[in-house]
Amino acid sequence: xxxxxxxxSPRSKSNSSTIANQFLKTAAELGxxxxxxxxxxxxxxxxxxxxxxKTALDCCVLKDDLTEVLAAVAEADLVVMASPxxxxxxxxxxxxxxxxxxxxxxxxxTTNPQPSRLGPKKLVFVLSQGHPDEALxxxxxxxxxxxxxxxxxxxAKLIRACGIGPGTVDAVPEHILRLAxxxxxxxxx
Numbered sequence: 001x002x003x004x005x006x007x008x009s010p011r012s013k014s015n016s017s018t019i020a021n022q023f024l025k026t027a028a029e030l031g032x033x034x035x036x037x038x039x040x041x042x043x044x045x046x047x048x049x050x051x052x053x054k055t056a057l058d059c060c061v062l063k064d065d066l067t068e069v070l071a072a073v074a075e076a077d078l079v080v081m082a083s084p085x086x087x088x089x090x091x092x093x094x095x096x097x098x099x100x101x102x103x104x105x106x107x108x109x110t111t112n113p114q115p116s117r118l119g120p121k122k123l124v125f126v127l128s129q130g131h132p133d134e135a136l137x138x139x140x141x142x143x144x145x146x147x148x149x150x151x152x153x154x155x156a157k158l159i160r161a162c163g164i165g166p167g168t169v170d171a172v173p174e175h176i177l178r179l180a181x182x183x184x185x186x187x188x189x
Contacts, residue, residue, distance in 0.1 A: 002035075003027050019126045027184040032078075045064060060100055074104070083128075088140075129163075157187070
């Protein structure tokens with residue numbers, strides 16, 4: 001199984017990255033081929049709304065650091081998207097990637113029963129937030145889940161950690177790390 005991880009935090013040793021990396025470590029131990037991209041270390045632009053991916057090409061026309069990432073996601077069986085919650089939302093780094101996934105949609109995506117160029121993929125969505133109230137920001141994953149299913153991510157799982165912010169780096173609760181390991185085992189089963 002090929003797994004691609006997209007780390008959306010601007011901090012290399014963030015809580016969301018720690019959780020995603022625990023998932024990847026377990027998956028690799030189980031025989032998966034893993035690859036990780038720190039989106040904040042890449043240089044790329046958001047979707048330009050040019051529709052070249054619908055009229056002239058079957059991929060994004062932009063050639064930047066995200067070109068390799070989009071190709072890796074297309075080849076993957078499972079994708080991990082990890083982000084801290086910033087101002088009630090995923091980071092702009094991950095959102096910029098998600099906007100560019102518009103290129104995965106076929107030209108007649110609004111009416112086509114198979115709107116995506118991607119084959120079915122599994123998804124693990126990792127969210128960490130500093131605020132301990134689980135009711136806060138609980139709307140983030142459900143908002144993206146429907147869109148991601150439309151893209152071809154048919155089997156989506158959420159790993160969410162509340163109450164761990166920048167001051168708690170390297171202190172991801174053990175039960176969250178175990179959840180990442182168990183989610184990896186389930187995903188590869």
